[in-house]
Amino acid sequence: MSTPPNTFGKRPLFKDHFSHDSGSYSKHRPTYPDALFSYLSSITKDHNLAWDCATGSGQSAIRLAQHFNKVIATDASETQIKHTQKQEGISYSVARAENSGIKARSLDLITVAQALHWFDITAFTSEVDRTLKEGGILAVWSYNLLTLQADIDEQINYLYSKVLNKYWPAERRLVEQGYKTINFPYDELTTPKFSMSLNWSFAQLISYLSTWSAVKIYLSENKSNPIEIVQNKLLKLWGNPDTELTVNWPLTVRVWQKS
Numbered sequence: 435m436s437t438p439p440n441t442f443g444k445r446p447l448f449k450d451h452f453s454h455d456s457g458s459y460s461k462h463r464p465t466y467p468d469a470l471f472s473y474l475s476s477i478t479k480d481h482n483l484a485w486d487c488a489t490g491s492g493q494s495a496i497r498l499a500q501h502f503n504k505v506i507a508t509d510a511s512e513t514q515i516k517h518t519q520k521q522e523g524i525s526y527s528v529a530r531a532e533n534s535g536i537k538a539r540s541l542d543l544i545t546v547a548q549a550l551h552w553f554d555i556t557a558f559t560s561e562v563d564r565t566l567k568e569g570g571i572l573a574v575w576s577y578n579l580l581t582l583q584a585d586i587d588e589q590i591n592y593l594y595s596k597v598l599n600k601y602w603p604a605e606r607r608l609v610e611q612g613y614k615t616i617n618f619p620y621d622e623l624t625t626p627k628f629s630m631s632l633n634w635s636f637a638q639l640i641s642y643l644s645t646w647s648a649v650k651i652y653l654s655e656n657k658s659n660p661i662e663i664v665q666n667k668l669l670k671l672w673g674n675p676d677t678e679l680t681v682n683w684p685l686t687v688r689v690w691q692k693s
Contacts, residue, residue, distance in 0.1 A: 463491070463493070463642065463645060464577070464580075464630045464632055464642075464681070464683055465493060465630070465632070466493065466494060466497065466547065466575075466630065466685070467628055467629070467630060467685070468497070469626075469628060470575070470628050470685070470687065471494075471497045471498060471500065471501060472501075473625070473626060473628075474498075474501070474543060474545070474571065474573055474689075475501035475502075477571060477623065477689070477691075478542050478543045478570070478571050479542065479569055479570075480542045480567070481501060481502045481503060481542060482502070482503050482504065482542055483502065483503065483504050483505075483506065483540055483541055483542055483543075484498045484501075484502040484504075484505045484506070484541065484542060484543040484544070484545065485505075485506045485507075485508070485534065485536060485541050485543070485544045485545070485565065486498055486505060486506070486507040486508070486545050486547070487508055487531050487534070487544060487545065487546045487549070488508070488509055488510070488531055488546055488547070488549035488550075488552070488553075489507035489508060489509045489514070489515075489518065489526070489547075490509060490514050490547070490548075490549070491514065491517055491518060491519075492507055492518035492519055492521075492524070492526065493547070494545055494547045495507035495518070495521075495524050495526075496519060496521055496524065498543070498545065499521060499522075499523040499524050502523075502542070502543065503523070504523055504524075504525065505523060505524045505525070506524075506525050506527070506534075506536060507524055507525065507526045507527075508526075508527050508528070508529040508530075508531075508534055509526075509528065509529075510528065510529070510530050510531070511528070512528045515527070515528050531546070531549075531552075531553045531554075531558050531561065532553065532554050532557035532558050532560075532561050533557075533561065534561055534565060536565045537565070538564050538565060539564075539565070539566070539567050539568075540565060540567070541565045541566050541567060541570055542567060542570050542571070543570060543571045543572075543573065544562055544565070544566055544570070544571070544572045544573070545573050545574070545575075546573070546574040546575075547574075547575055547576075548575070548576050548577065548609070550574045550576070550608070550613060550616065551576070551605040551606070551608040551609055551613070552605060555616060559618055559619070562618065562692075563619075563692070566692050567692070568692060568693070569691065569692060569693070570691070570692050571689060571690070571691055571692075572618060572620065572689070572690045572691075572692070573687065573688070573689045573690075574613060574616075574687075574688050574689075575628075575685060575686060575687040575688070576608075576609045576612060576613055576685075576686050577609075577630060577683040577684060577685045577686070578609060578610060578612070578683065578684050578686070579591070579594055579683075580642075580681050580682065580683050581681075581682050581683075582639075582679050582680065582681055582682070583679070585671050586668060586671050586672065586679075589664045589667050589668050589671065590643075590664070590668075592664060593643070593660065593661065593663065593664045594648075597652075597660050597663055597664075598646070598648040598649065598652060598660060601648040601649075601651045601652045601655075602647070602648045603647060603648075606647075606648075612686035612688075613686065613688055616688075618690045620690035620691055620692045620693060621690060621691050621693055622688065622689065622690050623689045623690065623691060625687045625688070625689050628685040628687055629682060629683065629684060629685050630682070630683040630685055631680055631681065631682045631683070632680070632681050633678040633679070633680055633681070634678060634679060634681050635675060635676055635677070635678050636668070636669060636672045636675035636676075636677075637675060639668070639672075639681065640661060640665065640668075642681075643661050644661065649661060
């Protein structure tokens, strides 16, 4: 097996940006479209066992369970696993992406949702190669900055790129790039386009912004909430805070098949 070319080195330490607020994270993050999981099911030959790696709140695992006989859902954060929604057909456990403990050549599908940028890619590639069946599918996806309407987007972009610029972990750049610099030594498939959208009140938007890792780091270092810098302007542009506006996220999906 060849080593995939990447633009960053190994990450031996697990960077846990989410455990201390896992409940909020699971409630205020967008959900992935049904069409994505239907597509993954359609391109997977067998549907016996799927691995949702870095499952977080278990959002993807629950959807995969609708298409696969059994789903193994792992996360390096014990706190995240404690906040997952338990369901028949899903086995949750605490494990690193690079050392899952899953039986060799047992998986039909491996998924990684909005988490690949935290991995040691070289070590994860070895784990994928060890656990994935011949012909099995590896699917990774990420979503970038949300959009609503031009004037609101301007304020959110200011928060994201100006106020929080130096507080974003370096790995965030990989999300902004849609993981285009990350490759695996398998055949990459052409995927349909996917997107996410939700109707949110103003409070829901603020709750979502509060889950950003850079917001948490800024708050810890400065003892003040950076969202307050733009919150009044956002509210003025929003109007009635109970009014629901459509929030959109571009979803980048990359899929490989092990030959």
